Structures are given as structure tokens and as C-alpha cells.
Amino acid sequence: MNSRPLLIIVLGLLVSAANAEVTLTITTFNCEFLTRPKVHIKFGLPFNMSDASEAERDQWEEPGFRDSKFTVAAKAVAGVVAELGADVVALTEVGDETDVTELRDEIAAFGVSYPYIAVCDSSDHTTKQHVAVLSKFSLDDVHDTIPGREGYDEELDDPETEADTGISKGMSVSFTASGRTFHIYVVHLASERNGHEQDAQRIAQASIVRRSYLPRLRLGEFVMVAGDLNDHRGQPAIRRIRGRDDIDADLIQTGGVKYFDDDELDARWTYIFQGERNQIDHILLSDSIKNTCKTSKGIRAHVVAHDEPLASDHRPLIVVLRLEDSP
Numbered sequence: 132m133n134s135r136p137l138l139i140i141v142l143g144l145l146v147s148a149a150n151a152e153v154t155l156t157i158t159t160f161n162c163e164f165l166t167r168p169k170v171h172i173k174f175g176l177p178f179n180m181s182d183a184s185e186a187e188r189d190q191w192e193e194p195g196f197r198d199s200k201f202t203v204a205a206k207a208v209a210g211v212v213a214e215l216g217a218d219v220v221a222l223t224e225v226g227d228e229t230d231v232t233e234l235r236d237e238i239a240a241f242g243v244s245y246p247y248i249a250v251c252d253s254s255d256h257t258t259k260q261h262v263a264v265l266s267k268f269s270l271d272d273v274h275d276t277i278p279g280r281e282g283y284d285e286e287l288d289d290p291e292t293e294a295d296t297g298i299s300k301g302m303s304v305s306f307t308a309s310g311r312t313f314h315i316y317v318v319h320l321a322s323e324r325n326g327h328e329q330d331a332q333r334i335a336q337a338s339i340v341r342r343s344y345l346p347r348l349r350l351g352e353f354v355m356v357a358g359d360l361n362d363h364r365g366q367p368a369i370r371r372i373r374g375r376d377d378i379d380a381d382l383i384q385t386g387g388v389k390y391f392d393d394d395e396l397d398a399r400w401t402y403i404f405q406g407e408r409n410q411i412d413h414i415l416l417s418d419s420i421k422n423t424c425k426t427s428k429g430i431r432a433h434v435v436a437h438d439e440p441l442a443s444d445h446r447p448l449i450v451v452l453r454l455e456d457s458p
Contacts, residue, residue: 158217161445166226213241221357251302277301281335337371363409
């Protein structure tokens with residue numbers, strides 16, 4: 132028997148195995164007040180129930196009513212998340228661990244399982260919002276806050292207005308996929324509703340995130356930053372959090388045109404603010420992650436439309452990584 136054809140087949144299989152790739156999908160989604168104390172906002176009521184009508188207040192104070200409405204909202208969010216089918220989900224504007232666990236269970240009812248969850252220790256006592264991670268991979272090295280303070284000027288022309296800020300809704304976790312350990316920082320930065328003061332605060336918060344992950348970046352580890360950063364591509368907070376204004380390595384902006392298919396370029400927005408469509412939900416990656424991707428199109432991003440207004444006024448961003456099979 133001529134063994135040469137068999138040898139060729141075996142070598143071909145070895146080459147194919149060496150060139151195999153593993154797909155890892157990451158998504159971030161703002162769930163718009165999926166937090167039990169404030170879930171009434173999803174149903175058209177004012178931020179503070181004291182501003183609602185007496186009849187509305189009476190209804191929401193009935194035993195079990197708020198819980199039942201939370202479940203309705205959680206099912207709506209779960210349907211969107213389940214449709215994405217991501218491996219790791221970074222959530223913003225969610226409630227505490229009880230709320231996130233209920234959401235996880237509602238997602239499971241759609242046939243998508245996330246055995247591992249982590250929720251931040253939020254200090255935002257006004258909105259009652261948290262950030263969280265759902266994962267198909269075990270979560271390790273969980274830090275339920277991103278510590279640190281940073282100063283900023285509330286008024287650019289008045290140095291006496293100096294203030295400082297921390298990150299009220301942020302956390303970091305690690306997970307291992309395809310033999311590699313990834314570190315993901317999930318944050319929800321200050322909104323852009325109150326003009327310059329919050330713009331400056333948001334940049335200061337971006338500095339805290341940058342300082343937090345920079346030691347790992349310098350070691351060449353695999354770093355991700357995901358969440359609602361409340362600024363769009365190229366704006367100061369995004370530049371700061373990526374490292375575009377310091378001398379260390381930058382994070383990759385997956386919202387860039389090179390990571391989207393041509394027919395999706397006009398759909399890169401995740402939120403409409405004052406009639407303008409912008410991408411304010413981001414997934415930023417270290418260059419070390421890019422270098423593990425198999426081809427020039429090893430990183431692909433998509434903003435996913437949904438028709439479920441009760442789920443969120445945001446659209447989720449999903450990033451697909453095609454990684455080499457082994458380190």
C-alpha cells in the first residue's frame with residue numbers, strides 16, 4: 132500500500148488544526164433603567180414617583196405590582212440579549228444582583244444560558260443603576276468597583292471651581308477563553324445631559340479607567356473596556372480612555388469603519404440624543420487582542436437593531452473576535 136496519500140491527508144489535517152480559529156463574541160447593552168426601584172420609568176412615568184399622579188402612585192405601591200412590572204421589562208430585555216447570543220455580555224443600567232439574576236433567568240427561558248454573573252457595587256444612589264457581566268465562561272479576579280479619584284474643573288476659566296470624581300458604576304472581571312485570559316472593564320460614565328460640568332467629569336472618570344487597566348496593558352495582557360461611555364467616537368472622554376493623549380499604547384476603537392461591513396456604516400449608532408444618532412456604547416480592545424486574531428477581518432463589529440421599546444432606548448453593540456485556536 133502506498134502510504135504517501137495517507138501522509139498527505141494527515142499533514143493536511145495538522146495544518147488545518149494549526150490554522151483553526153475560535154470565535155469569541157462580546158456585547159454591551161444599556162438596559163435603560165432595568166432596576167427595580169426605577170423600573171417605572173420604562174412605563175412612561177417620571178423619574179421620581181412623587182411627580183406622578185396620585186392614582187399612579189397608589190397603583191405602583193400595591194403589593195407585588197412593581198415586581199410584576201419588573202418581570203415584564205426583564206423579559207423584554209432578555210429577548211434582545213438572547214437574540215445576540217454573545218459569550219460575554221457587559222450590561223449597563225441594570226439593578227442589583229437580585230435584579231440581574233432574574234434577568235439571567237429570563238434569558239435562559241429563551242434558550243441561552245449564562246452560568247456566571249457579576250454585579251458592581253454601585254454608589255449611584257440617585258438612579259439606583261449598576262453595571263454587570265453575564266458570561267458563559269467562569270469569571271475570575273472580580274473587582275466590584277474601579278477605585279480612584281480624579282480632579283476636574285467645573286468651569287474652564289475659573290480654577291476655584293476644582294472638583295473631583297470617582298466612578299460610581301464600574302467593575303472589572305477576568306475570564307479565560309481559548310487558553311487566554313481576558314480582562315474586561317465595564318463602566319457607565321457620567322451622562323452628557325448637563326453640559327460642560329459633566330463633560331469634564333466624564334473625562335476625569337475616563338482617566339481613572341485608563342490608570343486602572345494600564346498596568347495590564349503594559350504587560351501585554353488582553354484588555355477590554357466596554358459599556359455606556361456617554362461620548363461618541365473621537366470625543367475627549369473616548370480619546371482619554373483609549374490613551375490617545377498619552378504616550379502609552381492605545382486601545383482599538385471597534386466602532387471604526389474598518390471593523391464594520393460597508394453596508395453597516397450608517398448604522399453604527401447606539402443612541403439618539405436630541406435628535407442626533409451617535410455611538411455612545413463602546414467596546415475597546417488592546418492591540419494584543421488584535422494580534423491574536425487570525426485574519427485582517429478577525430475583528431468584526433455590528434450594532435444590532437431591535438423593535439422592543441420596553442427593552443431599551445439603546446441598541447446593543449456586538450464584537451466578534453476570530454482568534455487563533457491556541458496561544
